[in-house]
Amino acid sequence: MDLRPAPALITSGWLNSPTPLDIPDFRGRVLVIEAFQMLCPGCVEHGLPQIQRVARTFPADQLAVIGLHTVFEHHAAQGTREALAAFAHEYRLGFPIGIDRQDGALPATMTAYGMQGTPTLIVVDRNGFRRFQRFGHIDDLALGSILGTLLAEPAAASAMADPAGGCDATGCAVPPAA
Amino acid sequence: MDLRPAPALITSGWLNSPTPLDIPDFRGRVLVIEAFQMLCPGCVEHGLPQIQRVARTFPADQLAVIGLHTVFEHHAAQGTREALAAFAHEYRLGFPIGIDRQDGALPATMTAYGMQGTPTLIVVDRNGFRRFQRFGHIDDLALGSILGTLLAEPAAASAMADPAGGCDATGCAVPPAA
Amino acid sequence: MDLRPAPALITSGWLNSPTPLDIPDFRGRVLVIEAFQMLCPGCVEHGLPQIQRVARTFPADQLAVIGLHTVFEHHAAQGTREALAAFAHEYRLGFPIGIDRQDGALPATMTAYGMQGTPTLIVVDRNGFRRFQRFGHIDDLALGSILGTLLAEPAAASAMADPAGGCDATGCAVPPAA
Amino acid sequence: MDLRPAPALITSGWLNSPTPLDIPDFRGRVLVIEAFQMLCPGCVEHGLPQIQRVARTFPADQLAVIGLHTVFEHHAAQGTREALAAFAHEYRLGFPIGIDRQDGALPATMTAYGMQGTPTLIVVDRNGFRRFQRFGHIDDLALGSILGTLLAEPAAASAMADPAGGCDATGCAVPPAA
Known part of the structure; x- marks a missing residue:
């Protein structure tokens, strides 16, 4: 467990949310992120x-739950917003789902978090720090x-004084890679 | 249980089979057909x-097992051969899968069999007669x-003398709707 | 699959049945016997x-289902009719349960059937012949x-003309070891 | 959640433990107690x-796990140490199991904890306070x-200064009913 804030969510769209979401939006709550692919x-x-x-x-x-669609294979089959929306509809997924941005060999958030594959479960504490990550x-x-x-x-409160980095009673946080 | 031969499989393509398949190809074996949609x-x-x-x-x-992809909703998400191939690959589906032909409100084979939805399981006997069909x-x-x-x-052997219809010791078969 | 009738059930008592039962009582029906121990x-x-x-x-x-309590260990804990009755009550076992007779190193019916342990599932056909037996x-x-x-x-009907042995159209049956 | 220490375990014997155990033996650890009947x-x-x-x-x-055999029915079938030992052996229960003392309409510990039946799961915190109890x-x-x-x-440390009752920084504890 390090003291670094969770990296930002880099997305190209969201389902089940009228606006894009990011880690600071969940401040004060524990956040569970499920990175997945629909296939x-x-x-x-x-x-x-x-x-x-x-x-x-x-x-x-x-506690809040969100999904993150981190497509790294079968892009033609599962890479469209329509495919994901159909999947979320059929599987009754009611929580917000971010679409990880495709701008490299792997999706951007997947890279920022160093994920090894899907499913990956990530837990962020009330103060925005990544406290758990598990592939499988x-x-x-x-x-x-x-x-x-x-x-x-x-x-x-103090721990979140500067969510982008800085020091407080618990220690000094490295700013997210951004 | 009627004595009518199972309707023909009307398909636009097959996965896991080098050639198109139809009911008579399974003569002598019990045939289990799973009609499904990938989503x-x-x-x-x-x-x-x-x-x-x-x-x-x-x-x-x-006994032979085949799948039949009877897409009647979310065509954009699951209606392509690529999407189905990715799905079959990820779920390790090794049996032949026919793609039900899209030429009406519902796929053609789905209509011919009077299916109510997916999944529908159909069992055809060694002589090509439909003996069981269940939605759900x-x-x-x-x-x-x-x-x-x-x-x-x-x-x-006699029962299959004329797979397209006709009479034998067990009775008289109505030809398939074709 | 041999053509020998299933050995007789050698029991010291029954639950859920007013009278002792044996193979011929199920003639005309398929009989499934579950040999078990409550522990x-x-x-x-x-x-x-x-x-x-x-x-x-x-x-x-x-088709009929019966249990057979074949206690071959922990006799003090599970060897009484009271213990079995309490077990059957709590687990809502409503089918007849025979108590295999204790008169040797192993219970008598267990020996007659050559069972290797519990659970053992035995299937007897409509004519009283043992057609399947599986330990595990x-x-x-x-x-x-x-x-x-x-x-x-x-x-x-002919196959059951002499359930204790003898010949009929299907063949000649060895009498049960009795 | 009150601040009362968990009632004492009133037992007539133990399996998988050379000596009788009670709440204070688990001080410093979270204790999970499963009250059960083998049938x-x-x-x-x-x-x-x-x-x-x-x-x-x-x-x-x-964290420690123990069982508590709270027999309140079918005493003849499950009320002996031999029956419990056979059960624990067959089900590979390796944790200590206390035998709740039979000295009333219900076993003594079952009464002291106000349990409604089995299974009941009880959680005691590091300081000996009962924090959770659930029937079912x-x-x-x-x-x-x-x-x-x-x-x-x-x-x-202070909270346990007087595990039998008394006051500390968190409050005042009623002594266990003993």
Whole structure:
């Protein structure tokens, strides 16, 4: 666990949100990000059902859930907003879903977070710091424990004095790579 | 159970098969057809895993499994061969998959079989007669029983004397709607 | 598959049946026997739920389900009728359950059938012949297929002319070891 | 959540522990207690597998798991130490299991905790205070969150100055009913 703020979300569009979202929008809440691809079986069978359970289990004013569509293969089949919208509609995904921006070999946010593939689950604390990232499966007990620990932490105002970096009582934060 | 031969498969292409396939190609074997859409959650979670289990459980020289992609919604997202190929690749679908021909409000084979939606599971006996059709789920015990019953039936040569219709010892068959 | 009648059920008592039962009592129906122990995890988690599904799936006038309590270990804990009755009550086992007779190193019916342990699933055809026996798990599709095959067979009156042995049109049956 | 210490464990014996155990033995660790009966299907199918997952997921020096056999029915079938030992052996229960003392209409610890039935899951914090109790099922995400929250709390020495009651910085504790 480092003390660096979570990198910014670099997106080309959003579903289920009237405006683009980024890490600071969730300040004060624990944020769970599920990076997925719509044609990734592990995402469909495990990752997405799990964050739907997370969204049902925890109060929305304490914890937020978002998806991030990080397409790095089969672009023709799953790379359009229409395909993603159809998928989100059929699978009843009601949370905001960002479309990771395609501007390199890998999508931009995927690169900024150093993700190894999909599904990747990321947890950001109330103060905007990335506290957990896992490629592949994590079971519900372990994930619940991580979320419970972070929910028990206060949202220290000082820690967010300068979300772009800087020092406070807990330490000094490196600004996000931006 | 009527004595009518199963309607012909009207397709615009096939995956996992070098040539187009139709009911008579499976003569002598029990044929299980899974009609699905790649963005249909019930197909992905239940129907397709079930016929993969069927394909593993029964000997290939006695029972054949095929898919039929009957797209009737979200055509932009799932209506291309590329999208289906990516899906089949990611979900490790190794059986032949026909693409139901789009030439009306509903795909042509879907209409010919009177399907109500996806997933629909169809079982054709060794002699080319449709013996079972179910929209939605069927559990493994019940499906296994149906397949066991049909596998126990001999492939009476006479019954197939005229696969396009005609009479034999078991009765008179109406020719397929063609 | 031999043509020998299923060995007799040698029991010291029955639950859920006013009278003792034996193979000939099920003549005309396919009979599924689940040999189990109440403290056998594989029986509780797989075998017993599976035959409860079997009992729900098939019509009772065509197929019967019974249990056989074949205690070969932990006799003090699970060897009494009271323990079995409490277990059957809590697990809602409504089918007849025979108590395999304890008169040797192994229970008598367990020995007669050559069972290797619990759970063991046995299927007897409409004519009283043992057609399938499996120690351990069998999945629903495969079991359903076996049952479907046997349900499709007629109960030939002649084959049961002499259930204790003898010859008929299908062949000559060795009398049960009795 | 009150500030009362968890009631004492009133037992007539233990499995998987050379000595009797009680709440103060777990001081400094979060303690998860699963109250169960060996013939309770909900315990066998959900409660016990869940605390086995808990035991595997969390480090033993931070969190302890114990069972409590609270027999309140079918005493003849499940009320002996032999029956429980056979059950624990077959289900591979490796954690300490206390046998709730039979000295009233209900077992003594069951009464002291006001349990409504089995399974009941109880969580005691590092300082010996009961923080959670649930009759029936709780899903893994929610349980994980509770455990994560309690694991994040320090074991304040002062809070345990007088585990039998008394006041400290957090408040005043009613002595356990003893």
